[in-house]
Amino acid sequence: MTDHILKRLLLTVPLVLVISFITFLLTRLSQEDPAVVILHAQEVPVITDKLLAETREKYGLNDPLFVQYWHWLVDALHFNFGHSFVTGTAVSETVGPALFNTLKLTMVASTVIIVMSLLLGVVSALLRDTWVDHVIRTSAFITTAIPSYWLGTLMIIYVSVKLNLVPTSGMSGMTSYILPVCAIAFGYIGIYFRNVRSAMIEQLDQDYVLYARAMGIPSMTIVFQMLRNALQVVVSIFCMAIPIILSGSVVVENIFAWPGMGQVSVKAVLEQDFPVIQAYVLIISVLFVILNMVADIINAYLNPRLREGL
Known part of the structure; x- marks a missing residue:
């Protein structure tokens, strides 16, 4: 019975990783720049290039996609999903x-x-x-x-x-x-x-x-x-x-x-x-x-x- 449970656990890990990656891509499915999406959610009236650059730097959007995913996954494993775009409080x-x-x-x-x-x-x-x-x-x-x-x-x-x-x-x-x-x-x-x-x-x-x-x-x-x-x-x-x-x-x-x-x-x-x-x-x-x-x-x-x- 123990072997069966261990095998099921081993099969579950890659499935959870795939699900987590698809979930992470939610913010990338939009044709808009993720930084623009964030600023729209925060109801910023005027979006400038400087503001976009600061937003990308703040949220790590300049990093490669898989680097961003890795950082997000490590935080998610600690039940840390970042901060709300709207209120700024921890999710x-x-x-x-x-x-x-x-x-x-x-x-x-x-x-x-x-x-x-x-x-x-x-x-x-x-x-x-x-x-x-x-x-x-x-x-x-x-x-x-x-x-x-x-x-x-x-x-x-x-x-x-x-x-x-x-x-x-x-x-x-x-x-x-x-x-x-x-x-x-x-x-x-x-x-x-x-x-x-x-x-x-x-x-x-x-x-x-x-x-x-x-x-x-x-x-x-x-x-x-x-x-x-x-x-x-x-x-x-x-x-x-x-x-x-x-x-x-x-x-x-x-x-x-x-x-x-x-x-x-x-x-x-x-x-x-x-x-x-x-x-x-x-x-x-x-x-x-x-x-x-x-x-x-x-x-x-x-x-x-x-x-x-x-």
């Missing part, structure tokens, strides 16, 4: 607290999604083709089709404003998690529940389930074994769900004024604040890679035969 001071708030919201929403998907998927599979199965599947289809921004707006109007049950926005306590978590979770539960249901139905059709029932093994023991085998299929989906939810919470965070990466990233895009955008893209991308690696490791633990394929 880590802005991104750090916002990322922590987004992670808290993401982990709560992911927990709800995983628990409800497993519960509904198992129940729907065990009671397939019954009225319970049809109700769950129909409800999941409807919730998947509802846009999160529309659902979030409705919940603010009816639950927060008219009923005054929970706060409308901000992060003021445990109750402030309820609406954004529901807005995020509703659609994803409908998606991931179907994966759990399909995996469980596939297990139900296996011979070992028939033999176990014939031997009189308790139903709950059989269900837990089926779920363990089914998890080999859905664990990757759940691991990848976390960064997807993390990156997809931008709209919900802006609707509920959640002080997270959603608000920070949208503001950075509107202001062309590239250091903040680079930090956001790199963090989300690296999380995708890391959690994909974690999913492979968990799958290898659940199914030892997978270790032989690497």
Whole structure:
């Protein structure tokens, strides 16, 4: 198992390097001079040649591209993404607290999604083709089709404003998690529940389930074994769900004024604040890679035969 983990780590390193280089090139994709982009972001009224030269020297834009990338990568490894073009403050001071708030919201929403998907998927599979199965599947289809921004707006109007049950926005306590978590979770539960249901139905059709029932093994023991085998299929989906939810919470965070990466990233895009955008893209991308690696490791633990394929 240790060898498998080391191999996965070694394969992850070059992928992260490629992602980091592409992220660094974000500021070079524009046809404009990067120094001009910086000065525009800082709302400088008149851009002179002298000012351009000073900006290039200040931000190291006169260095070769790979030298600039190396310096940026070394700083990024220390969670130092430079300074904002707009405010001049360190990007880590802005991104750090916002990322922590987004992670808290993401982990709560992911927990709800995983628990409800497993519960509904198992129940729907065990009671397939019954009225319970049809109700769950129909409800999941409807919730998947509802846009999160529309659902979030409705919940603010009816639950927060008219009923005054929970706060409308901000992060003021445990109750402030309820609406954004529901807005995020509703659609994803409908998606991931179907994966759990399909995996469980596939297990139900296996011979070992028939033999176990014939031997009189308790139903709950059989269900837990089926779920363990089914998890080999859905664990990757759940691991990848976390960064997807993390990156997809931008709209919900802006609707509920959640002080997270959603608000920070949208503001950075509107202001062309590239250091903040680079930090956001790199963090989300690296999380995708890391959690994909974690999913492979968990799958290898659940199914030892997978270790032989690497």
